[in-house]
Amino acid sequence: MITKQAQSYAAQAATSSLAPFGIARREPGPTDVEIDILYCGVCHSDVHQARNEWHNTVYPCVPGHEIVGRVTRVGSSVTKFKQGDLAAVGCMVDSCRTCSSCQAGYEQYCLSFPTFTYNSEDKHLGGHTLGGYSTDVVVDEAFVLRVPAGMDLAGTAPLLCAGITTYSPLRHWKVGPGQKVGIVGLGGLGHMGVKFARAFGAQVVLFTTSPGKIADGLRLGAHEVVVSKDAEAMKKHASSFNFILDAVSAQHDINAYLSLLKLDGTLTLVGAPEHPLPVEVFNLLLPRRNFAGSAIGGIKETQEMLDFCAAHKIVSDVEVIPIQKINEAWARMIKQDVRYRFVIDMASLKK
Numbered sequence: 391m392i393t394k395q396a397q398s399y400a401a402q403a404a405t406s407s408l409a410p411f412g413i414a415r416r417e418p419g420p421t422d423v424e425i426d427i428l429y430c431g432v433c434h435s436d437v438h439q440a441r442n443e444w445h446n447t448v449y450p451c452v453p454g455h456e457i458v459g460r461v462t463r464v465g466s467s468v469t470k471f472k473q474g475d476l477a478a479v480g481c482m483v484d485s486c487r488t489c490s491s492c493q494a495g496y497e498q499y500c501l502s503f504p505t506f507t508y509n510s511e512d513k514h515l516g517g518h519t520l521g522g523y524s525t526d527v528v529v530d531e532a533f534v535l536r537v538p539a540g541m542d543l544a545g546t547a548p549l550l551c552a553g554i555t556t557y558s559p560l561r562h563w564k565v566g567p568g569q570k571v572g573i574v575g576l577g578g579l580g581h582m583g584v585k586f587a588r589a590f591g592a593q594v595v596l597f598t599t600s601p602g603k604i605a606d607g608l609r610l611g612a613h614e615v616v617v618s619k620d621a622e623a624m625k626k627h628a629s630s631f632n633f634i635l636d637a638v639s640a641q642h643d644i645n646a647y648l649s650l651l652k653l654d655g656t657l658t659l660v661g662a663p664e665h666p667l668p669v670e671v672f673n674l675l676l677p678r679r680n681f682a683g684s685a686i687g688g689i690k691e692t693q694e695m696l697d698f699c700a701a702h703k704i705v706s707d708v709e710v711i712p713i714q715k716i717n718e719a720w721a722r723m724i725k726q727d728v729r730y731r732f733v734i735d736m737a738s739l740k741k
């Protein structure tokens with residue numbers, strides 16, 4: 391297979407910082423789109439993966455799955471894109487396309503596992519896939535999204551993971567007018583969850599551990615912000631929620647949120663902390679509550695989400711950084727000091 395060289399930032403081991411690293415990208419095949427990466431969002435999953443917190447990382451690890459860029463070349467059979475178009479790539483670059491999940495548009499739940507944008511088997515070059523903290527990427531057009539005209543590109547990048555990961559469960563559990571909905575954790579995912587739940591017409595309550603984020607929570611669309619360390623404030627909301635979306639990246643007391651659900655209410659986890667979260671069973675039994683999870687979203691739904699964002703003028707609130715500041719940005723994200731997504735300006739890697 392013919393390849394070309396690209397630049398990236400990679401972690402060589404669980405304990406090492408990210409540093410410049412030359413990688414190979416394949417020459418575009420007939421159905422491939424080559425994308426010059428303009429912006430890449432910084433997801434907490436990048437940190438979990440690079441530091442082997444999910445115990446499956448292959449090194450060197452090039453993170454990044456919130457990619458927006460410009461098409462530089464397309465393969466001979468590509469129909470959706472042409473050179474010069476804007477394009478986006480999220481957490482997946484392929485799947486089996488034939489199983490019941492793929493056929494239903496749930497490529498993220500592919501029965502053979504999707505090929506993730508990083509840390510999956512690379513079926514073209516061998517080895518493993520390398521993500522968007524890089525100058526360019528080559529992806530089959532079936533997994534490339536269209537960027538609607540007029541969107542702010544840095545603010546659009548995080549929609550490819552933080553956006554779809556919150557949009558999809560809010561849609562699946564039919565969040566809308568007349569419902570009381572909680573969002574837990576005001577980070578990259580959480581701030582998109584607040585925006586979408588509000589846009590869908592729900593009564594939105596944000597739960598945060600950071601009193602300094604109250605004003606932002608209200609500005610982003612929450613009707614009320616509760617500091618979760620305040621036991622009295624939590625108690626006032628007991629057994630009152632239809633739906634709660636938990637987007638916390640670390641260990642926390644899940645039972646405190648289960649007890650806020652009303653009869654038949656659902657708590658859905660999208661956060662993926664390293665260790666198990668113990669559940670007090672009586673919090674599920676009385677009164678009959680649901681505890682669920684959700685992962686990103688399918689390709690069709692991701693396009694629907696991008697089009698919804700364009701129509702409703704929704705983008706992420708971002709702090710744009712040069713890639714040379716990535717280790718600092720990770721340290722700040724881990725300290726809950728992100729407002730509310732770091733996005734890498736990839737021009738900084740091309741100098």
Ligand code: NAP
Nearest residue numbers: 434435575576577578579598599600639640661662685686
């Ligand atoms: P993030 O920007 O770092 O936000 C996480 C937020 O969780 C923080 O801002 C903080 O909010 C809260 N938090 C952090 N540590 C906490 C602690 N010790 N106790 C209580 N709250 C804490 O992360 P993200 O990028 O949004 O990702 C969130 C999680 O979702 C990660 O685990 C990530 O891997 C996972 N994820 C899952 C999917 C999926 O498909 N299911 C997709 C993407 C990401 P406050 O300051 O407001 O408390």
Ligand code: ZN
Nearest residue numbers: 433435551552
């Ligand atoms: Zn992500």
Ligand code: ZN
Nearest residue numbers: 486489492500
């Ligand atoms: Zn499949």
